[in-house]
Structure formats: C-alpha cells, structure tokens
Amino acid sequence: MHKKLRLRxxxxxxxxxxxxxxxxxRQLVxxxxxxxxxxxxxxxxxxxxKIGNAVVRxxxxxxxxxxxxxxQDKLISQVDIIFIVRKGATEMGYAELEKSVLHAFRKAGLLKATK
Structure with missing residues (x-):
C-alpha cells in the first residue's frame, strides 16, 4: 500500500x-x-x-x-478509514475475512455505486 494511502x-x-x-x-469495527x-x-x-502476539497482529x-x-477501485475517495480488528477475525480464513471487510464497507456506505 502506498505511503500516501496510509493513515498514521x-x-x-x-x-x-x-x-x-x-x-x-463481530470481526471488525x-x-x-x-x-x-x-x-x-x-x-x-x-x-x-489482546488479539494475539506480534505474528498474529x-x-x-x-x-x-x-x-x-x-x-480499492470499489471504494469512494476523499475519506479516512480506520479498521479495528476484533478477536473473531483471527479465526477466519482469507475469503471469510474479505467477505467481512466488504460487508463492513457496504454497510458503512463506502463502496461506489454500481451501475
């Protein structure tokens, strides 16, 4: 991820x-x-x-x-986003986590409108 896209x-x-x-x-805020x-x-x-050791984090x-x-092409621009990971996310595989992240984006209204 480019440095200009990081919130630090x-x-x-x-x-x-x-x-x-x-x-x-349950997995993310x-x-x-x-x-x-x-x-x-x-x-x-x-x-x-609390989530785990450095490797897990x-x-x-x-x-x-x-x-x-x-x-990133699906996300709206001109917004700052912060994810807080919860314990439930550590037990998920990549596909499940991706589904959860996209669900959070959809519910938050951060996805571009599809045609």
Missing part, C-alpha cells in the same frame, strides 16, 4: 474517532470520516495486543491491507 498520524486517528461514523460486526482535502481514501488499521494487518488494495 495520531491526530488523524483522533479526528476520525471523534468526528467520524462507525459500523461494527470500521470508523470513517470525510476528508475533502485528500484525493484518495486513507487507511489505518488498529490491532490490540501483523498477519491481520497484512490481510486487511491486501483486501483493501485489491478492492
């Missing part, structure tokens, strides 16, 4: 948490906030130590980044 600054995370909207399911001054979406991923980050990368 603590102030940006705080702004999305404070002013953004959220949707949650997604926060999002409109950001007209950025040209594309930006993504941040938060995985708590980094695997979850890599899987979610890959799912978003492969589906």
């Amino acid at each position: 600054n603590r102030a940006d995370f705080g702004r999305v948490y404070r002013n953004g909207k959220s949707f949650a399911n 997604v926060y999002w906030s409109r950001r007209p001054e950025v040209e594309q979406f930006r993504l941040g991923i938060s995985v708590s130590k 980094n695997r979850m980050r890599r899987l979610i980044k890959e799912i978003v990368r492969l589906n």
